[in-house]
Amino acid sequence: MKHNFGAGPGILPHEVLKQAAEAVVDFNGIGLSILEISHRSAEFEAVLDEAVRLVKELLGVPEGYSVLFLQGGASTQFAMVPYNLLPETGKAAYLESGVWANKALKEAKYFGNVEVVATSKESNFTYIPKDFTIPADASYFHITSNNTIYGTQLKQFFPSPVPVVCDMSSDIFSRKINVADFGLIYAGAQKNMGPAGTTLVVIKDEILGKADRKIPAMFNYQTQIEGGSMYNTPPVYPIYVSMLTLRWLKAKGGVEAIEKENRAKADALYTEIDRNPLFKGVCAKEDRSDMNVCFVAENPEHEKPFLKLCDEKGIVGVKGHRSVGGFRASIYNALPITSVHVLIDAMQEFAEKNK
Amino acid sequence: MKHNFGAGPGILPHEVLKQAAEAVVDFNGIGLSILEISHRSAEFEAVLDEAVRLVKELLGVPEGYSVLFLQGGASTQFAMVPYNLLPETGKAAYLESGVWANKALKEAKYFGNVEVVATSKESNFTYIPKDFTIPADASYFHITSNNTIYGTQLKQFFPSPVPVVCDMSSDIFSRKINVADFGLIYAGAQKNMGPAGTTLVVIKDEILGKADRKIPAMFNYQTQIEGGSMYNTPPVYPIYVSMLTLRWLKAKGGVEAIEKENRAKADALYTEIDRNPLFKGVCAKEDRSDMNVCFVAENPEHEKPFLKLCDEKGIVGVKGHRSVGGFRASIYNALPITSVHVLIDAMQEFAEKNK
Structure with missing residues (x-):
């Protein structure tokens, strides 16, 4: 999966x-x-x-x-x-x-x-x-x-x-x-x-x-x-x-229903980024996208091992764009919140291993 | 089929x-x-x-x-x-x-x-x-x-x-x-x-x-x-x-091989058009396309019943373009010669019924 x-x-x-x-x-x-x-x-x-x-x-x-x-x-x-x-x-x-x-x-x-x-x-x-x-x-x-x-x-x-x-x-x-x-x-x-x-x-x-x-x-x-x-x-x-x-x-209930789901997915992920000592967001909080969640590792040396962990968990496509670096999790309409939780779990597991 | x-x-x-x-x-x-x-x-x-x-x-x-x-x-x-x-x-x-x-x-x-x-x-x-x-x-x-x-x-x-x-x-x-x-x-x-x-x-x-x-x-x-x-x-x-x-x-052997097949398909179909007293080609013989074979019924009243017969035989897409009328059989690379023979058979059956 x-x-x-x-x-x-x-x-x-x-x-x-x-x-x-x-x-x-x-x-x-x-x-x-x-x-x-x-x-x-x-x-x-x-x-x-x-x-x-x-x-x-x-x-x-x-x-x-x-x-x-x-x-x-x-x-x-x-x-x-x-x-x-x-x-x-x-x-x-x-x-x-x-x-x-x-x-x-x-x-x-x-x-x-x-x-x-x-x-x-x-x-x-x-x-x-x-x-x-x-x-x-x-x-x-x-x-x-x-x-x-x-x-x-x-x-x-x-x-x-x-x-x-x-x-x-x-x-x-x-x-x-x-x-x-x-x-x-x-x-x-x-x-x-x-x-x-x-x-x-x-x-x-x-x-x-x-x-x-x-x-x-x-x-x-x-x-x-x-x-x-x-x-x-x-x-x-x-x-x-x-x-x-x-x-x-x-x-699914149209745009109104999906907007709620998208907000919930984004909230969960940004909460983890702000909470997790190993990661941080890259852009102004008030402008944070509910579609593309960009973040970086506090320690650049953590980037590769975290991508490797993602790969092991079946998490694909989270490498950031070359002009920003770090990670980008795109959480479009079709991405289920369960996948967001898999990513959050991976971030927590990674923090646990590297504390 | x-x-x-x-x-x-x-x-x-x-x-x-x-x-x-x-x-x-x-x-x-x-x-x-x-x-x-x-x-x-x-x-x-x-x-x-x-x-x-x-x-x-x-x-x-x-x-x-x-x-x-x-x-x-x-x-x-x-x-x-x-x-x-x-x-x-x-x-x-x-x-x-x-x-x-x-x-x-x-x-x-x-x-x-x-x-x-x-x-x-x-x-x-x-x-x-x-x-x-x-x-x-x-x-x-x-x-x-x-x-x-x-x-x-x-x-x-x-x-x-x-x-x-x-x-x-x-x-x-x-x-x-x-x-x-x-x-x-x-x-x-x-x-x-x-x-x-x-x-x-x-x-x-x-x-x-x-x-x-x-x-x-x-x-x-x-x-x-x-x-x-x-x-x-x-x-x-x-x-x-x-x-x-x-x-x-x-x-399949590339363009050279498919060209032979295309020629054979076109030859078979044009031969039938020229032979069958109920149909005739619409364009200059020397310019006849090996891809799109256009023909009309000698008697315009035969158009609808022939299209109906085609429909019964599973032959689709042979209605001519509105600016030419009649019939157009497109015999692109992927069309097998067996399909051409089904069309020829339908033309012969139609001629038999209407002689």
Whole structure:
């Protein structure tokens, strides 16, 4: 039994994987694999429709928004957002709270002007800047809701005079949000929604059409909306598995229920980190992420032996990102609290051995 | 038992599907699903490496070319090709042999000038134009090797004074080609290589860097080459299943062996179409595709009852594209000749009943 704390592509629910495997052999008893049916078939259209409905229901998407399943990951959104929303002579505001935010703003510079309203780069992104003004003449304000690498998370969203664009790749569907607060939300599937290969985009229709730029079909949100995510062949299987994962989430009680579980998992783990004399957290307490729990050993020489102990316990994916070091336990929706307890037990056992 | 003649996403080998399903539950016995492991894991890196090696081996890719697995389908390549290769004041030459070629050239117009060297639009693309000159001052010459909708296929490639860019989405790996004749080859996976969700790009490195344009990271071939198809999280599962399909092809004897099988399947089916008084082919005989066999009923009233008979025999996916009508039997690599004989038998049975 493995306890998968990987940062992404991350853990998926066991029931989802079982059904996802069956569909590869025979999808819904039709005698064909989900991998070899037309995306225009009634069978797949039903999958895509259900996926869109589930996103709307689980996030509480209001009228006037479109839900898209695209390709290319969040990195493609880094470019599509300014391509569609930022006029050449316009300005976009970015909050630089991590490397992904930095990559996003770099792409925006190809299309117009960028104002970085604040950054925590000087502290290696150990906190989220909160003291800044969003320029009212910006085309949009871009934020990253959860910083996977550093383990920080926006606990409250900023009131904004301009549309807010949010990269929610690593905490979408993990907690309640008010979609009406956002102009555009995007998220690579591979943390909390499904496997790698599709990207969720939730977009307020009225923010489109203002950049006055000709945009190739595939990079144009309007084309994708008109095509219902099927302007061209969509990534059938990643969308199917995402749909199964969203079904699983709904059956569990939706975002409200999972948020409680996620909070309980995070609380248990942070409590141990703060209590255990051998470990310490790496970022500002008020910004600690409920998705990616980053910590280091007080004594760097303890890192390797602790990773070895984890390996023996079936705990995988807890090595920290190279730019932070130490450990990172990603505790996405699908990770059961029992796995968190296995990790806590390992930390306690390690402290006992090394005291 | 279904006989899958779908145009794409199309049939995959039975053995591949079996292994692909197992990996969704437990990948290579590591206790985790292929859907929930890091793309940076040794396990997935081995998959991607093998996929690239198999492409090089099966296509005979010479030195100086890069092999990429990207996202977004051929439709994204329609834009990436001119984004990377066509200077704003430059010119690209396109052969308009079908709707996909038309879509490709429309995207190129966003980036520079386009010269359509020839078109068969006036005949609803029932043949491939061959009498034209490729302008020597073009940045590249774009062709579509196989026209899925119309059932036409380029039997010989044109000598060109400029780099040839070829959309091989529907006949890649189906017949021998000389990669050195091309500057860039691209193909959506979902016909002959794997499931929907990844796109193969084979690119001659030296044709890059000449468009003098700033290109966002994800749309820039150079970034993708430097990142080894992992500039961002790649579509793990579509690449994995593509790798399995390429392994299967290699075990069958590679492209040379499958080309013989494909030829035999196509010959058998076209022979029946030409012999059977109830059916007729729709395109120029010399351009007939070995991948997509398009035909119609001599008497339009026979269409529905023949589709009904096909349905009874487990023959699926043979309804023609709406812009051509009639029937289209896609006979991709993974379709066994036994399925072709089931279709031929159905045609003969139908002719017998309706004579």
